Amino acid sequence: xxxxxxxxxxxxxxxxxxxxxxxxxxxxxxxxxxxxxxxxxxxxxxxxxxxxxxxxxxxxxxxxxxxxxxxxxxxxxxxxxxxxxxxxxxxxxxxxxxxxxxxxxxxxxxxxxxxxxxxxxxxxxxxxxxxxxxxxxxxxxxxxxxxxxxxxxxxxxxxxxxxxxxxxxxxxxxxxxxxxxxxxxxxxxxxxxxxxxxxxxxxxxxxxxxxxxxxxxxxxxxxxxxxxxxxxxxxxxxxxxxxxxxxxxxxxxxxxxxxxxxxxxxxxxxxxxxxxxxxxxxxxxxxxxxxxxxxxxxxxxxxxxxxxxxxxxxxxxxxxxxxxxxxxxxxxxxxxxxxxxxxxxxxxxxxxxxxxxxxxxxxxxxxxxxxxxxxxxxxxxxxxxxxxxxxxxxxxxxxxxxxxxxxxxxxxxxxxxxxxxxxxxxxxxxxxxxxxxxxxxxxxxxxxxxxxxxxxxxxxxxxxxxxxxxxxxxxxxxxxxxxxx
Ligand code: ZN
Numbered sequence: 001x002x003x004x005x006x007x008x009x010x011x012x013x014x015x016x017x018x019x020x021x022x023x024x025x026x027x028x029x030x031x032x033x034x035x036x037x038x039x040x041x042x043x044x045x046x047x048x049x050x051x052x053x054x055x056x057x058x059x060x061x062x063x064x065x066x067x068x069x070x071x072x073x074x075x076x077x078x079x080x081x082x083x084x085x086x087x088x089x090x091x092x093x094x095x096x097x098x099x100x101x102x103x104x105x106x107x108x109x110x111x112x113x114x115x116x117x118x119x120x121x122x123x124x125x126x127x128x129x130x131x132x133x134x135x136x137x138x139x140x141x142x143x144x145x146x147x148x149x150x151x152x153x154x155x156x157x158x159x160x161x162x163x164x165x166x167x168x169x170x171x172x173x174x175x176x177x178x179x180x181x182x183x184x185x186x187x188x189x190x191x192x193x194x195x196x197x198x199x200x201x202x203x204x205x206x207x208x209x210x211x212x213x214x215x216x217x218x219x220x221x222x223x224x225x226x227x228x229x230x231x232x233x234x235x236x237x238x239x240x241x242x243x244x245x246x247x248x249x250x251x252x253x254x255x256x257x258x259x260x261x262x263x264x265x266x267x268x269x270x271x272x273x274x275x276x277x278x279x280x281x282x283x284x285x286x287x288x289x290x291x292x293x294x295x296x297x298x299x300x301x302x303x304x305x306x307x308x309x310x311x312x313x314x315x316x317x318x319x320x321x322x323x324x325x326x327x328x329x330x331x332x333x334x335x336x337x338x339x340x341x342x343x344x345x346x347x348x349x350x351x352x353x354x355x356x357x358x359x360x361x362x363x364x365x366x367x368x369x370x371x372x373x374x375x376x377x378x379x380x381x382x383x384x385x386x387x388x389x390x391x392x393x394x395x396x397x398x399x400x401x402x403x404x405x406x407x408x409x410x411x412x413x414x415x416x417x418x419x420x421x422x423x424x425x426x427x428x429x430x431x432x433x434x435x436x437x438x439x440x441x442x443x444x445x446x447x448x449x450x451x452x453x454x455x456x457x458x459x460x461x462x463x464x465x466x467x468x469x470x471x472x473x474x475x476x477x478x479x480x481x482x483x484x485x
Pocket of ligand 1: 435436437438441468469470471472473
């Protein structure tokens with residue numbers, strides 16, 4: 001356990017293998033053995049991590065007046081086709097249910113790839129007055145996409161099992177704009193809490209959500225320097241409400257189509273949480289998100305009465321930790337040696353380990369080991385709770401700090417294509433370059449750098465960035481490019 005993972009200095013090339021192994025060894029997610037391509041199984045420990053992430057997501061959305069709903073999985077053909085840009089964007093990826101038993105269905109039913117159409121349809125029945133606005137719904141559901149690229153556990157799936165999609169309704173363009181900004185604030189809070197660094201870009205026209213006016217996206221950098229999109233927010237304008245002929249009388253008595261936004265995050269957020277703080281021994285989960293914050297390992301050796309003393313000591317420590325609000329586990333398996341237990345919980349990323357043996361009992365001490373640095377120290381039993389609280393806080397802030405340092409070190413400003421190529425070669429990450437604003441120059445850069453455009457900074461940056469490396473004309477903004485997942 002732990003020892004077979006590719007070491008961090010090889011992550012440049014080996015990170016995907018590291019990630020697959022961690023999911024397996026830490027018993028988070030069983031991928032590749034379920035007999036449908038692109039679909040994985042959340043195992044109990046992974047499910048607990050997922051649940052903590054979702055608790056955080058729900059808390060932040062609820063706090064800002066979002067209401068949770070649950071729509072059917074199936075969307076009839078005619079609803080999905082209502083908005084023409086939207087259906088074009090998803091056409092190649094939709095799974096269809098065509099039969100009920102032996103009978104062919106009159107209306108083909110899509111396994112939802114996303115829910116703008118079904119939600120707009122029902123909203124058009126529910127919302128009759130501007131007084132009901134703004135309206136903010138969300139749901140956490142599975143979505144299905146027939147991905148033709150190579151699938152990857154949690155990152156590129158055919159069934160995305162943890163899709164949190166929010167859908168909002170507004171009486172003006174300005175209020176929808178305000179909502180996009182709120183969505184960005186909500187996501188910042190969520191990612192900050194998890195210690196996930198991000199950069200926020202406005203996606204280029206050719207890469208916006210199908211049916212949106214524009215798309216704002218959060219990207220992070222994985223340990224191998226490749227970039228992963230971890231959240232998006234779309235201003236949908238009136239595109240869907242027009243398609244559904246959904247209008248109501250507004251406060252000024254005019255009749256108008258409503259304005260919408262939608263924003264989503266997925267399993268990728270959990271993938272990032274697992275990957276970003278990890279090391280050669282496995283994942284490291286920040287204490288605020290860890291299903292188990294402290295694991296107590298009683299060192300059970302020698303006479304039965306000594307074992308009993310050690311175990312009692314461990315149980316009483318667990319009790320007082322739980323009373324202080326910590327999430328604690330005792331690993332008292334007798335058939336597993338302490339060393340093997342250490343590896344086991346290290347792979348799972350439990351932030352703090354407490355060892356308790358006969359020596360600790362006799363000296364009224366505990367031995368504490370940080371998962372992130374593997375530093376060991378002793379503490380008096382009397383002051384154990386205090387020490388553990390302090391250590392967990394330190395681990396939390398150190399993990400965040402290290403993650404942001406790595407992230408920032410992978411963002412390079414380049415003036416020329418040559419500089420950009422060099423940076424990609426040495427550390428991948430994100431390249432920022434001056435840009436004149438013309439699509440053809442961005443596409444030329446994509447081609448030359450074999451990279452993808454992430455977009456332009458959001459909110460936009462005022463500084464004058466120089467001249468476009470492709471056409472030489474005055475740049476109006478910077479453009480970000482990266483090798484992406
Ligand atoms: Zn140009």
